[in-house]
Amino acid sequence: MLRIAIDMDDVLAYSAQKAVNAFIAEHGFGPTMQELQGKHLKDTVPPEYQEKIVSYFYQKGFLRDVDLIEDSQEVVRRLYEKHEVFIVSAAMEMPYSLEDKYFWLEEHFPFIHWKRIVFCGDKSIIDADVLIDDRAYNFDKFAGRPLLFTAHHNLDIQGYERVNNWKEVAGLLL
């Protein structure tokens, strides 16, 4: 049995995609999903809009109804049965997202006990065997096995074991 820590934004939930949709709805323009690939979210819009497109994450309610990434529910459920799974989200930068994230997890991953949820800032304090995350900087001080979950902003990052989707996670850990 492994202790597996799993990130939320852009690993379980299409958070960046929701920000793009909100931006387009508000401004009438914005990146296509194809234009998002290979870029950080803020780099998909002109400089004067960069602050705006990342500001959605700080709004209360925004992350409450974000879409699920394909197969995340089913694979996390099976991982939860076999391993010691924790959800570990760097939510603390966005304090108004804390409740949204908790109740989103309760809705979509009702089998996850509250004891297995961690909202933190710096993930260096997390002691786990595996960390599934889309942000490579979370691996800097991580002693376990890092699995870089492919997301639009990390396509060019090298040097980490990569998982492109939840089916690949299942293949490695189930």
Add this chain to the structure above:
Amino acid sequence: MLRIAIDMDDVLAYSAQKAVNAFIAEHGFGPTMQELQGKHLKDTVPPEYQEKIVSYFYQKGFLRDVDLIEDSQEVVRRLYEKHEVFIVSAAMEMPYSLEDKYFWLEEHFPFIHWKRIVFCGDKSIIDADVLIDDRAYNFDKFAGRPLLFTAHHNLDIQGYERVNNWKEVAGLLL
């Protein structure tokens, strides 16, 4: 430099005492501070009121204005300058307390960066050198040095290095 994890309720904040005060204000009776000593909060009231006296912690807003424990601000500030301090609260059982706890910390411990705040359930995932906590069960799977912070409910607990107040913490870690 040590990585020091510090609990919140009944370590930084007089949370149980606020519940007692709220209970007395609502019901017209309740334990004195002296009667609280040596007991768990719920055991200070008749059985039919036990659920009630612990229910305050689940109410939004309740933990937003709880009183500080003596010397906690000053000693944590000095620890923060010398060590790698994280605040680690098992807040996840009470999701409506998450924002309250965050903004309470922001008000009373403004020097603590959001990266150093962790709201979790089971603290076994925390990797630190020292854990200052009033709940001995949080030490069960903790590999570092546990410091049992004296609180009303743990007076009879044996077998742990104990700190009775923040001055004693300063004496040990500064």
